[in-house]
Structure formats: C-alpha cells, structure tokens
Amino acid sequence: MTGFVNRKRELKRLEKLYESDTAALAVVWGRRRMGKTTLAIESIRDRNDAVYYQATRGTADQQISSFINDAAEVYPGITRIREEWEPLFEFLAEQDAVIIVDEFPYLVEQTDALPSILQRVWDHTAEKTATTFVLTGSAIGMMHEYALEGTAPLYGRVAKNPNGEIEVGPLHFEAAMSFFADYSPVEQVMTYGVFGGTPEYLRAVEDHETLEENVTRTLLRRDGGLHEEPENVLHRELDEVDRYFAILKSLAEGNRVKNEVAQGAGISNSSVGYYLNRLNDLRIIERDYPVTVDPDRSRKGRYTITDPLFRFWFRFVYGRTARYEVYGEDAYIDLIDPELPDFVSGTFEQLCQRAVLYAFGDEYRFVEEPGNWWDGSGSEIDIVAPTNGATLLVGEAKFQQDAVGYDVLSRLESEAPKVDWHPDSGGDPEYTYALFSRSGFSSAVKEAESERDDLHLLTVNDVVGLITE
Numbered sequence: 466m467t468g469f470v471n472r473k474r475e476l477k478r479l480e481k482l483y484e485s486d487t488a489a490l491a492v493v494w495g496r497r498r499m500g501k502t503t504l505a506i507e508s509i510r511d512r513n514d515a516v517y518y519q520a521t522r523g524t525a526d527q528q529i530s531s532f533i534n535d536a537a538e539v540y541p542g543i544t545r546i547r548e549e550w551e552p553l554f555e556f557l558a559e560q561d562a563v564i565i566v567d568e569f570p571y572l573v574e575q576t577d578a579l580p581s582i583l584q585r586v587w588d589h590t591a592e593k594t595a596t597t598f599v600l601t602g603s604a605i606g607m608m609h610e611y612a613l614e615g616t617a618p619l620y621g622r623v624a625k626n627p628n629g630e631i632e633v634g635p636l637h638f639e640a641a642m643s644f645f646a647d648y649s650p651v652e653q654v655m656t657y658g659v660f661g662g663t664p665e666y667l668r669a670v671e672d673h674e675t676l677e678e679n680v681t682r683t684l685l686r687r688d689g690g691l692h693e694e695p696e697n698v699l700h701r702e703l704d705e706v707d708r709y710f711a712i713l714k715s716l717a718e719g720n721r722v723k724n725e726v727a728q729g730a731g732i733s734n735s736s737v738g739y740y741l742n743r744l745n746d747l748r749i750i751e752r753d754y755p756v757t758v759d760p761d762r763s764r765k766g767r768y769t770i771t772d773p774l775f776r777f778w779f780r781f782v783y784g785r786t787a788r789y790e791v792y793g794e795d796a797y798i799d800l801i802d803p804e805l806p807d808f809v810s811g812t813f814e815q816l817c818q819r820a821v822l823y824a825f826g827d828e829y830r831f832v833e834e835p836g837n838w839w840d841g842s843g844s845e846i847d848i849v850a851p852t853n854g855a856t857l858l859v860g861e862a863k864f865q866q867d868a869v870g871y872d873v874l875s876r877l878e879s880e881a882p883k884v885d886w887h888p889d890s891g892g893d894p895e896y897t898y899a900l901f902s903r904s905g906f907s908s909a910v911k912e913a914e915s916e917r918d919d920l921h922l923l924t925v926n927d928v929v930g931l932i933t934e
C-alpha cells in the first residue's frame with residue numbers, strides 16, 4: 466500500500482504554528498476523504514506535546530470523557546480538571562500544548578456554545594501562551610459558520626495568522642501518481658481524469674489491474690465503493706439536494722454559462738447563483754474566465770465540475786445503473802470506453818497547461834498562468850499563455866486516438882489573432898504554437914515542425930514527464 470504522500474506545504478504550515486512562541490488557532494478544512502485526519506496525525510508524529518482527539522457522534526458527556534482519556538496519555542494532570550470544555554481547554558493551553566480536535570462539528574452539534582466557549586478560552590488564557598489549537602472538519606458549511614466567515618465567532622482569531630486557515634484539497638497529478646506508478650502515461654492521465662486527486666478514491670483503485678476493472682468495480686456496480694459517493698457527499702453537506710443534483714446534471718450535459726445551467730436545471734436564473742456558490746465552496750465546481758480577462762471585471766465566467774469523480778458520476782453513473790446491469794460485463798466497453806477520450810480531454814488540457822510552464826519556462830517569462838481562452842462567438846483555444854515580451858504562446862491539446870493533423874494547426878493559426886492580447890511594448894503579438902497529442906502527429910505536421918521555429922509538438926509522455934520530473 467502507498468504510504469503518506471506529499472502535503473509538504475500543509476505540513477510546513479502546521480509545523481510553523483506548533484513551533485511559534487505565540488498562540489495560534491488554526492482550521493484545517495476540506496471535503497470528506499481529502500486526508501485531513503491523515504495530515505493532522507502525520508503533523509504530530511514526532512511530537513510529545515500534542516493531544517489528538519477524534520470527535521465522534523455521542524452525548525457531550527461521552528465526548529468530554531473521551532477527550533480527557535486521549536489528553537491524559539500526554540498530560541496526566543488533566544484527570545484532575547473539572548469535566549467541562551472550558552477548564553479542560555484552559556488547562557491544556559497553559560501547558561503550551563498542541564491540541565487537535567478532529568471533526569469539531571460533531572462537538573458543536575452537542576454543545577452549540579462551543580465556538581463561543583473557545584473564543585472565551587482564547588481571550589482569557591490561551592492568547593498569552595504558546596499553545597496551538599487545530600480544529601478540523603469536513604462539514605464545510607459548518608466550518609464556514611464557526612470559523613471561516615467574517616461573522617463567525619472564531620474568525621478573527623483564525624484569520625489573524627497567515628497559516629491559520631489550511632484547506633486540504635485534492636492531490637496534484639504528480640502526487641496522485643504514487644498510487645498508480647506502474648501505469649503508462651496514457652493510463653495515468655485517464656485514471657486521474659476519472660478518479661481525480663481525492664486520496665480515498667485513489668486508495669480504492671491502487672493495486673488493481675486496469676482502468677476498466679477499477680471503473681466497473683468501484684463505480685458501475687451497485688455495491689461499488691464509490692457508486693454512491695457523490696450522492697453521499699451532497700446529502701451530507703446540503704439541504705434542498707434535488708436542486709443541486711439538477712444543477713450538476715445540467716453542467717454534466719455541457720451547459721456552462723449561468724443562464725444555460727439554470728435553464729437545463731429548471732431553476733430560475735435569479736436563484737441559481739446561490740446554489741452555484743455553495744457548490745463552489747465545496748470545491749465541486751468552479752467558475753473559469755478566459756486567461757486574458759480580469760475575473761473581477763468580467764461577466765464571461767463559465768462553470769465546470771472540477772472534481773473528476775463528480776464529473777464522471779454525473780455523466781456516466783447517475784440514473785444509469787439499471788442500464789449497466791442489463792449490459793453486464795460489456796457495460797464499460799460498450800457504453801463508457803468510446804466516450805472516455807472526450808471525457809478525459811479536459812483533464813489532459815489542464816495538464817498540458819501546466820506542462821507549458823516547464824517546457825517553455827526557460828525561454829519565456831509567463832505573466833499569467835496558462836489557461837483557456839474563448840470569446841462569445843464560438844472561438845476557443847485550449848492553451849493561451851501571455852509572456853512579458855512580444856510572444857503569445859497558444860496551444861491545442863488532443864486526447865483522441867488519431868494523430869493530430871494539419872487541420873488542427875491551421876485552425877489554431879487562424880484563431881490566435883482573435884485573442885485580445887497585446888504586448889506591453891505595443892505592436893502586434895508574435896505567436897508560438899504548441900500542439901499536444903495522445904496519439905502522435907501526421908507527417909505534414911512533423912514536417913512543418915522541422916521547418917519552423919515557432920511550432921512545438923509534445924506527446925502525452927512528454928507532458929507527464931515534464932510535470933512529474
């Protein structure tokens with residue numbers, strides 16, 4: 466089994482808080498299964514001043530007594546303290562302890578004054594010590610309510626510290642690779658494109674043979690471990706779940722602009738924004754802008770389902786289980802496999818955007834993260850990367866099973882001048898073209914590359930190699 470992977474940045478931030486001479490209150494948040502517990506435990510592995518308590522559902526008395534038991538392993542004196550949260554926390558703060566309360570929302574469900582109690586402990590005692598309190602929670606709405614929003618009781622104390630808020634998101638491609646290191650680059654991109662970077666989902670597919678087997682076993686079968694996962698996450702996090710289902714289904718069908726999403730979901734345009742924002746808080750969807758546009762001043766945003774597993778589920782699993790049962794063993798080959806290259810192409814595109822930084826970083830200084838560009842009249846380019854000079858790098862990424870032909874290059878050349886970008890020095894941009902392909906290039910394209918300096922060809926092996934090097 467793969468050991469602990471990555472999370473170096475998050476560990477460093479926690480370590481800074483633990484080592485500092487001043488008190489710190491930190492919140493570690495992220496969707497369930499992202500690895501908050503694993504991170505918290507790893508962060509105190511070599512410490513002898515840390516209390517780790519994993520809250521479970523139960524009465525407040527049970528929770529307090531479990532907390533005392535766990536804390537007493539490190540601070541035996543705690544058994545003499547009155548069995549109430551306030552004096553217990555004060556006692557530990559006075560020892561300069563590191564205190565991790567995992568799944569803090571379970572405690573608040575029983576003791577709704579707990580955020581205010583903690584606030585009091587902070588102001589009376591903890592603030593003058595070198596203690597660190599870490600609260601984790603996967604109920605994102607609740608973590609916002611208690612600590613992350615401007616009006617939340619603990620907000621000021623968390624926000625005061627630059628390392629106070631630690632969001633645990635999906636693992637990047639290169640970290641996720643450790644779970645399927647034996648796969649070829651194409652299989653790696655496809656697996657990441659279906660399962661994404663949630664460690665628990667990657668655990669479900671490591672040590673297994675093929676993508677077909679993994680998808681069939683975990684997602685298509687009624688008893689598959691991930692068969693109901695997106696549904697469970699939505700039910701756990703949100704009210705009015707039907708509306709969120711309708712919106713995600715609408716997005717999975719290809720609607721991306723707000724009013725189209727609303728229309729596809731059968732929800733009024735004026736209320737859909739609220740639901741989209743909540744899904745954005747959960748990091749299930751995001752709003753993208755053309756790379757040359759300032760998001761704060763643009764109305765051009767398009768929504769996408771960012772989490773690959775959610776995207777896959779809403780496209781291929783939701784409402785289709787009975788059909789897969791009828792197809793039996795052929796379900797994957799007949800119904801999913803033919804659509805997968807198209808489905809995974811968005812993930813491949815994002816990886817190509819990142820690869821641009823490594824492939825061309827020595828030659829150009831990019832002034833924006835490479836990203837998509839589109840206008841309102843049907844023109845679109847997969848990769849656009851403005852530089853600090855006169856060059857605009859433009860690229861197309863193809864994950865199809867055919868070699869990329871000259872038509873792709875011609876189209877890119879005719880679309881490039883439509884991008885609304887000009888060099889700071891004035892004048893017209895010079896273009897550098899990059900084509901990315903899963904299945905190689907036609908001889909005409911290869912010949913063009915050998916004759917021109919402004920054309921670069923990269924395969925999926927190059928892309929994966931550049932990112933993971």
Ligand SMILES: Nc1ncnc2c1ncn2[C@@H]1O[C@H](COP(=O)(O)OP(=O)(O)OP(=O)(O)O)[C@@H](O)[C@H]1O
Nearest residue numbers: 468469470472497498499500501502503603664665
């Ligand atoms: N950095 C990591 N490297 C390797 N495996 C990991 C990593 N993070 C998490 N995992 C694995 O993913 C699974 C889920 O992790 P974990 O329980 O820590 O998530 P969580 O965010 O605390 O979830 P929940 O909120 O549901 O309790 C576990 O099997 C864990 O071993």
